[in-house]
Structure formats: structure tokens, C-alpha cells
Amino acid sequence: MARRSRGPAAAFALIALLSCGDFASAEGVTIPNFWNPRTRQERMETQPSARAVRFLTDDEFPPLHFAGPDGAPTGFVVELARAVCERLAMTCTVQARRFDTLLDALADRQGDVVAAAIPLTPALRARFLATRPYFRWPARFAARTDRNQPAPSAAALAGRSVGVVGGSAHAAYLKAFFPGAVAKDFTDLATAEGALRRGEVDYVFADGLNLALWIGGVEAANCCAFTGGDYLENRYFGEGIGLVTRADEPALSRALDDALQRLWDEGKYAELYLRFFPLSPF
Template identity: 60%
Template sequence: MRYIITNVAYFGRKIKSPWLLATALFLAPLVGATQAQTVMIPNFWDPKAQLERPEVPASRMIRFLVDDDFPPLHFPGLDGTPTGFSVELARAACERLGLTCTVQVRRFDTLLNALSEKQGDVVAAAIPVTAELRQRFAVTAPYFKIPARLVTKPAQTKDMPAFTAKLLQGKTIGVVEGTAHEAFARAFMRGSTLKPYPELTAAEAALKSGAVDYIFADGLSLALWVGGEDAGGCCAFAGGPYLESRFFGEGIGFIARAEDDALRRALDYALQQLWKEGKYAELYLRFFPISPF
């Protein structure tokens, strides 16, 4: 198995389209087929930082709260049980700490209120980390970020020249209007012509038809599209990842109540150990056969 581990550090919009779940489930069996390829696995932990494990009573049961509509981070499995990268990482963290945990599904917009009302102990869902969130809750360091990426033709990256910023000069780039990706492109891709679309699927169709030269959007959505049936093998990533936090956010982490900081620190410790021991990479390859990085 070949993979490249890279130190990168992001957050994207919540994905709410029905086809995405089908695509995520379709991709799950393909992990074995991609292991002979280069898969970019991000690393969000400083190897020089040695976290100490705080004491959390082994008798305590930790209740994780998740949403089930954001594959591949959290979604229902074939048997209806919650699964996904965030969910399985939460379970792995519990096992690493020797704790008993449950996973409970809530509607996305109710997760933080449910946590505040002590209906659960940790939110393991794709809620962006912000300064305001850290003021209200205890939040671990990010365990995942969603980079902005460019996608273009041809489908085979080996046929693509080494990417440079000059390649964007005079090119037409499809973006989703009103997004941070459009704002970033207007600020830093000034030699290009931007073509806004109301939704990403319209931009993807434009790239397939040749109406634009590139799409610039969140890498998670694009990775699922590039590897799915809708793309039909047309396209591939070029350049990036783009990780400017002022545009794309700080990432996502596990969220606990402010008074439960010992649990937050225990989860930070567990996440770092899971990275060092290879469990993070194992789960990443399982849920991201085409890496957004």
C-alpha cells in the first residue's frame, strides 16, 4: 500500500444532496482498488508535541452525538447504524482510552443545543471550529479539514503538466456563486475569468461539456464527484490544496462542554495516538479512496 502523508491544515459547506450518500456508499468498496495509487493523507498533529493522557474514569460512558446526513464523515450504514469517518474515529478514540461509548443521531441544527442540555457528551459532526465555538465549548484540535481544490481535464493526472499558477492565466474557472471559494478566486486568481453557477452540479456539468476550463470548490464534494459515476472519468485534481483559514475556516474537531475540559484533553491525546499508531490512516483510506487532499 502506497500513500503520501502530508502536513496540511480547513472547512467546507454542509453537503445536502441525496446523490452524495449513494456515491459515498458506492465508493466504500473501492478502497482496495485505490491502495496501489498515491493517496494523500493529511496530518494535523505536531510530531514534536507529546500530549499527556488526562484521567477520565473508566466507568464513565461517553455519549457521542452525530448527524447522519454528511457522508463520508457521518451517514447511516447499510444496516442503518451510524458510520463515517468522524463516527469511526470517535469509536476508535474511545477504544484507545478504554472507555465505553454510544453514538446517538440528532438533526444537525440541534447538536450543540443537545450537548448544552447534557443529552450527550461530545459532538462528532462537521461543525466548523470558530472563535465563538471555542468560547462556548471545549474543542479538540482539528482532526479533519476540507481543502479548496481545482478540478480540470484530462482525467489521467499523468497526462497533466506540472501545475503552476501561470496555467490559470486566461482560463475560465467555474465557481459556486456566493461561496468562500468564489471570494478566494476573485482575490487570488485575477488573471482568470470566473463563471459563477448557482450550484456545484451545474459547474461540474460545465466542466464536462468544456464550457469552463476548471472548477474551484470544496475538495470533499469534488473528490466524491471525480470518483463517482456522474463524472464518468472526465476529470482530475490540479493544484492545491488551498487551505487559507480566513476563507475556508479552521477545520472540525470533537466538541465537549466547557466544564468537561478533561474529556477534551483525553480526546486530543487519543487522536494524536491514533495518528501515530496508523489507525487514522486506516480509517482515512477506508472513507476517502480519493483524497480531497
């Protein structure tokens, strides 16, 4: 998933705005549910860890993880990690590091859990343990609100122009499942979004999180909105992200998984989701 760079000012502006799966809805925001109800019968009784559990994150990827006004890490992933610690009655610390050093730091025992937007892949699972996904990267279509474009389908998109980032998984998915669409390749998502805003393409098909940040921000100027549903095929868009631990920490990984399920059941996940996603990417 391409990381859209947003500086501290953008993060603070996002904070000011904030006061697979099945889905729930609250306050008009779609909340994804990645948990299997059958796992409720498999719960384990967890005991507080005798040591402080050190979480590692990155502070440059709002709204998932970023530096708050006081410089401390915050964001959906970070606050979910803190809620997990509270649910398990564990003492935890959260430390921000450069994104590309997080897994190596975990392997070198400079931390115990990585809580960041690192995709779950076979290569990652070969080195580490991970919980079930607590967030995924939905693909979405966006269109201008003044053009009355039909909801996306293979038939509806035939002959219509769709902006995609050239060479991306979204471009490949569009070609495979919407063969009649006229793909317009762009070098990056911001350029494709600009073309949609100016009416130069009928749709944009891209990562839902980045599109949600754009649609809800000043750059879109209320021009555009999501249309149709989300697309979550693992083969194209990955498994999502989970809490990552070392392979020699299976008890910790199971406890984290159990806590995430409980936070969903108790409504804490939804509370945090609504706080950080005023416009849901789902």
C-alpha cells in the first residue's frame, strides 16, 4: 500500500477534524469487522505480563500512526495498541522509530511488538508471528459528485475512463475484472485525483484509505465521493496489518489476538475507529 506523505501540520489538522469482513455502521461511518464469531468459544484466560511490553511504531503515517501535538505517538494503530495493553492489564511503552527499521528492531529485541502499517505477507510470517488482521486496505472507486456516474460494475464501466496508478495492483485488478473500462495511467495517486477533480477522467480506482483522506480534505474541495463498495481480494490488495511479535513469543501473540477480539466485542474498536476515521475507507 502506497504511503501518502503528510507532515505534522496535516496530522494536527486531522486531529482537529476528529472529535473479508463484515461491517457495522455508526454515525454514518462504516466500521469493518475482521473477527470470526466462532473464535469467541476459543478464548484463553490471559495473565498480566511481569515485564513492560515495548511497542514499536512509526510517527509519519496519519491516521494510523503519527506524532500528536505533544510529540508523542498516537493514531488509530497506536491507540488500539494502548487499549490492548489496558485490556490485558499489561504495562506497555510505545516508541516511535523510522518505519523501515521496525522489523529489524523487533528481531534485535529492541522492542516486543510492532504496531504499524506493515503488510502481512508470507515473507513476514516466515520470520515473525502476527495476530489476525485488525485493518485492511480496501480498494475503492471515487467519482465526481456532479456527474451522476453509475455505480461501478463491469457493464457500467464499459467505455468509461478510470484513473489508476500505472503498474499498481489497482491497475491490474481493473484490467482483470473491468475489462471494458478505459484505464488512464498516472504516475501517482495525487495526479490521478487532480484529473478526477478537473473532470478529465470519470472515476479513480485506488487505495481506499488514501482516497478517504483526499475526499475528506481541502484538496478535493467537495468535488468527489466514493461510489460503489469496497474490494478486498487478498491476491491483489494483501491480507492487511496485525500486531507483529517475534516467533519465540507465541503466548504474547495469542494474548494480543484475544484482546483485539474482546475490544471489538466491547465496542472499543468502534470507538477508536470513529475517532480516527471520520470518513471510512470502507
